[in-house]
Amino acid sequence: MDFNILSLLIWLPIIGMVAIAFIPREQEEVIKIVAAVATGLQLFLAILLWMQFDKTAIGFQFTEKYTWIPSFNIFYTLGVDGLSLPMVILTPLLSFLAIFVSWNIKRAVKGYFALFLLLDTGMMGVFLALDFFLFYVFWEVMLLPMYFLIGMWGGPQRVYAAIKFFLFTLVGSVLMLIAILALYFTCGQTFDMVTLMQTAPEALSGVLWWGVSAIKVIWILLFIGFAIKVPVFPLHTWLPLAHVEAPTAISVILAGVLLKMGVYGMLRVNYGMLPEAVWWFAGALAVLGLINVLWGGLAALAQKDLKKMVAYSSINHLGYALMGMAAVIAALEVNGGNYAAAEAGLSGAVFQMFNHGTISAMLFILAGVVYDRAHHREIAGFGGLAKQMPVYAGVTAIAFFAGLGLPSLSGFISEFMCFVGAFPVFRTIVIIGTLGILINAAYFLRAYQKIFFGQLNKKYADMPEINGRELFTLIPLAVITFIFGVYPAPFLNIIKVTISGLVEHVVTLGGMVGVF
């Protein structure tokens, strides 16, 4: 392509933000339209990128590289591969829909949409940056708008939720900063992530810090940073609070995109730059995944608030992704060199990332729909809504069934792939992990039953049906869920080459046991 499509993808929202800054605050409609146009164009570009993307090519495509700060070897480097492309499509899609989800925002409309677009730029940047410094800057730039969006437009406990989110994430990112600097100074003074993926394994092998392998130390620092974002138990406590207090659109972005950055970061950075430690950590990763699955599921089962239930289900769903990631060691020789399982596990993890993005976005939008009408989200406080709002009940059914992993919906395929991949190496963990599916079914079905069946609560006898704008935000997601549930090949083809390359990378550079 003859223009810098990736830069445009990142900076389009900022252009929109600047435009909004010059619109008088009274013209709320214009502001919303500008925001919708900016994210809509971004989505259009992302689809264009997807069309042009060469599925068979190895390595990064559409790369851009400009000098930024030469004295510290900092470059402005962007690129996209099969690992980031799904997220590069998902991010503008959810941002675009989230603009319509937040159409009814009342307070300080101008500030809201300006900050939202800034957040969009930060998210896009994280997935496209190939320079570690740039990556870190984008990673942190997201925090500012997120803090405001939760703290200013959130629920009753918004201030506490916002600062807790901020503090947790910042702990993770400053540890990451130390790791980035350590990599920089030990691996030839470069922030270039592609170079680091090649040089770091060799440069670090055999280096000991305080008697511990440097690889392990850096791995742990990075892992904590990403694990807080995922979130991995026990670093998850910010999530239910932030999700529940945030306005609907921001919950959608939080669950749909921000949580994915943790998984993406682990695959890109931990797996890419420190493959030796994958072998060492995979067992722990699988166990953490299992804890996430069970803890998230059981906690969701205990919730009375619909949004909180959905929030905990996110923890559960990302647990499967962690298990799938751990499966990569099936390809090691000691484990029988089972490349098929390794690739299934990793593809499952990436697919789960994408599917959770669409499914949890639907779930949060649906929770928002009912909250807008009833001004509460008590699961037990409704009843019999199926008669009152049949369309709403229908869409919710799709979302809930996708959430509990019903075959023919996309969530099933990715969870299945994670299990299939992890099974040869982590048999017991996978068997216990399947219990999670059962728990999922329990809380989703129980919630569905309580909200939609039984006696209609008289208070809600004249509750209006889901409106066109809300349906507009839900239908694309439902369609994607359905298509990928029946025919996942288009998605899996995109990521195939990158995933097998990553497995190969981990095996060749990390396969030698005892490199530490």
Next chain:
Amino acid sequence: MNNIQSIRLFIPELIIVVTILIGIIADLIYSRQKSFKVGYWILGGLILSLFAVLMHDEHNVLTLFTDMVTLDPFAVLLKTIILISTILVVIISRYNNEFNNYRTGEYHILIAITVFGMMLMVSAVDILLIYLAIEIVSIMSFVLAGYLKQNKRSNESALKYVIYGAFSSGLMLFGMSILFGMTGSTKLYLIANSLAQLGPASNFAMIIALVLILAGFAYKISVVPFHFWTPDVYEGAPTTITAFLSVAPKAAGFAVLIRFFHIVFGDAGAMQAGNWITLTDIPWGQILALLSVLTMTLGNVVAIQQSNIKRMLAYSSIAHAGYMLMVIPVLSTESIFAIAFYIFVYTIMNLGAFFVVIAVKNDTGGETFDDYTGIGWRMPLIGIIMTIFMFSLTGLPPTAGFIGKFYLFAALIKGGTQFYWLAFVGVINSVISLYYYMRVVKVMYFDGDSQKELARPVLPITSILIVLAFTTILFGIYWAPLSDWIRNSLIFYISSL
């Protein structure tokens, strides 16, 4: 270079001296209501002096007045920082309502004298001159802190400042006298030479001498345990003076500290990590590292509990001194570059934060967190600007504060694994600081509802704030020119003695 030849190269300082004299005479002529006009004379002198400083030829590295003062790029850099921050403070002072019932002629003259002292501080290489320069700055600061003589807090702060100041400068003078007794010289380069020849038998006396001297420096940059004056003085002093004290003398203090340790301990030719060529058996690095950890942790933890913004910023400035001190043990070019860069950035963002305090105090008359409720809605521009400064002070991208911290941590990580724990403590402290900086943002935006009634601060304050905020963002996105300039300024006079 002898005295007569030196005068030609001492023009920036001479301009300040002439300005002071003009100011004193002008103050006699102006009436009470017009005495603020002295500020214009002083402002003109400062700007002229800044141009004179910047006109210095960078490659000209020499000493003046028979080895009392150096003229090297490092001194030029620090003088530039000091003059720019003072110029801003003088401009803002005109619009600070705290001075409404005061004659401000002497105020400006005192500031100019302080600047003269600081310019000597950053360039002195003789312990006697270092002492004199520090005293000039301190004594003027005492008076400035107590300038609001009808305000009890201002008086209290001045008195506390005097007592702590007298105590620590006494300690420092005592330490210097021991150093002189042992080496027979007051010139830093000669001291460094003599120290290299002293045997381990003199270590004990050396420790005492250097701890005492360090006390004097520590007082100037408010390092624990010499920080006790800071919160009270910062709270009681006129806000313009608080802003001034929090940046300019601190920058000068760090300059003295760096120069002193660099000349006395460093290998003057090539600075490399761990080159504490003299006194290798004294753990200087560890002592300074410990002090920095104490300083930043205490500053950050106590700042959380403050209800007055000026006090909160006082503790935050203690914490920032801790961050900067953190990299001195590495004593590499990289670490000195990081400190110099941080001083510059810190000057911009801290001045900005205090100027916002002035703008808000002019409007609400208060400086507690309660007075900031809903400021983000009442003064939209000021709210955004303050948010930028708070993010920058926390050290989040894309602000200059992040780049400053980034270089500090980079210097530590580059220094080797023995400094990793310091970097770890440093980043955790940044996270702690987030809490209280965000509290300002919280009260400005989240508390209180959007009032429709808007308040407009006067244009000069707003425009200076816009410039500072813009600079903060600009150097957070593209700082190559700044870092190149600072890197090229890290040339010290190297003695040929």
